[in-house]
Amino acid sequence: MNEAVDPDSPIGQTARAWALAVVGEDFPPERSRLLGAWLDADPLHRRAYEQAEGVILMLGGLGASLAAQPAARSIAPQGLRWRVPALAAGGLLAACLAIAVFALPAPAYETRPGETRQIALSDGSQVTLAPASRLQAASRWRPRTLALEHGEAFFVVAHQSGRPFTVQAGDAMVRVVGTRFNVHHGADQEVRVEVEQGVVQVSDRQEHRAVTLRAGQTAVADARGLTVGVLSRPDLAGGWRQGRLAYEDAPLAEVVADLNRYGQRPLTIGSASTARLKVTAAFDIAQADRFVAELPRVLPVRLIADGRGGRTLVAAEPKRAPEPHAR
Numbered sequence: 001m002n003e004a005v006d007p008d009s010p011i012g013q014t015a016r017a018w019a020l021a022v023v024g025e026d027f028p029p030e031r032s033r034l035l036g037a038w039l040d041a042d043p044l045h046r047r048a049y050e051q052a053e054g055v056i057l058m059l060g061g062l063g064a065s066l067a068a069q070p071a072a073r074s075i076a077p078q079g080l081r082w083r084v085p086a087l088a089a090g091g092l093l094a095a096c097l098a099i100a101v102f103a104l105p106a107p108a109y110e111t112r113p114g115e116t117r118q119i120a121l122s123d124g125s126q127v128t129l130a131p132a133s134r135l136q137a138a139s140r141w142r143p144r145t146l147a148l149e150h151g152e153a154f155f156v157v158a159h160q161s162g163r164p165f166t167v168q169a170g171d172a173m174v175r176v177v178g179t180r181f182n183v184h185h186g187a188d189q190e191v192r193v194e195v196e197q198g199v200v201q202v203s204d205r206q207e208h209r210a211v212t213l214r215a216g217q218t219a220v221a222d223a224r225g226l227t228v229g230v231l232s233r234p235d236l237a238g239g240w241r242q243g244r245l246a247y248e249d250a251p252l253a254e255v256v257a258d259l260n261r262y263g264q265r266p267l268t269i270g271s272a273s274t275a276r277l278k279v280t281a282a283f284d285i286a287q288a289d290r291f292v293a294e295l296p297r298v299l300p301v302r303l304i305a306d307g308r309g310g311r312t313l314v315a316a317e318p319k320r321a322p323e324p325h326a327r
Contacts (some may be wrong), residue, residue, distance in 0.1 A: 011042075014045075015049040022035075047304040083168045107143075110133070135147070138212045152240060161177075166175065173192055194237035200213045209225060245282070249279075251278060302314055
């Protein structure tokens with residue numbers, strides 16, 4: 001069990017100063033970066049900060065009666081004794097505000113179908129979020145730790161010595177220091193990473209296996225593990241930004257999920273066996289309808305309109321052998 005950090009130690013005093021500063025001042029990106037760096041520098045820093053935060057939150061519930069008493073109080077949450085002077089009315093208000101401050105959720109970024117979004121992170125990194133995608137930060141103080149919950153995003157990471165940039169997508173973890181790469185988190189939980197510049201490490205969630213990718217390389221993380229491949233050109237990483245989609249031996253389910261993120265006409269798949277059919281193709285997103293219309297010519301499927309603007313891909317009926325003519 002983690003022991004409490006002495007609140008009068010240098011770490012404890014710094015943690016208390018940070019916790020009070022969050023309540024008492026506007027927090028620009030530079031201050032957020034400084035706090036994040038301090039928290040990441042030592043596990044004791046984060047533990048001390050959480051203790052200080054807990055005290056502030058608790059003080060918010062003491063009520064106005066505390067403000068009327070001039071004597072000092074000793075408060076002991078979870079066995080930790082803090083010597084806290086009685087709060088003036090303004091101090092009590094600040095403590096109450098702390099509840100709202102710390103209850104704020106971590107930043108999340110989301111796009112609608114057909115919409116892309118440019119995101120500037122507080123550490124200087126840039127993200128281009130693809131349509132119908134969602135990206136979640138770990139916390140307000142950790143802008144370099146993100147989760148791509150679904151969809152696709154291209155990252156241009158600002159280098160910060162000793163502070164890696166991580167992206168969690170499904171069971172894959174991507175770690176970098178400074179680079180340009182694309183992450184695709186498909187509907188079937190397959191994750192594909194493509195590197196345009198720099199070096200990227202991709203591992204499974206348990207970190208049982210990890211691979212290192214360089215410019216022009218790609219990796220797919222799925223139920224079978226990690227598979228490394230090569231792009232024909234490094235600048236093809238995240239080709240969706242140039243309005244182009246490309247697949248090599250990808251399941252039809254992944255292709256359809258991507259098309260639905262860009263198109264206005266919903267496309268569904270009629271059966272699990274049809275969803276597993278493999279597709280190798282490259283086409284412009286603007287020609288998506290034409291690509292879908294051509295699918296029955298290259299796959300054993302047929303396209304059915306539902307009468308409401310949507311379409312469904314179902315397995316094609318097997319062709320019957322001609323019956324012999326009777327003599």
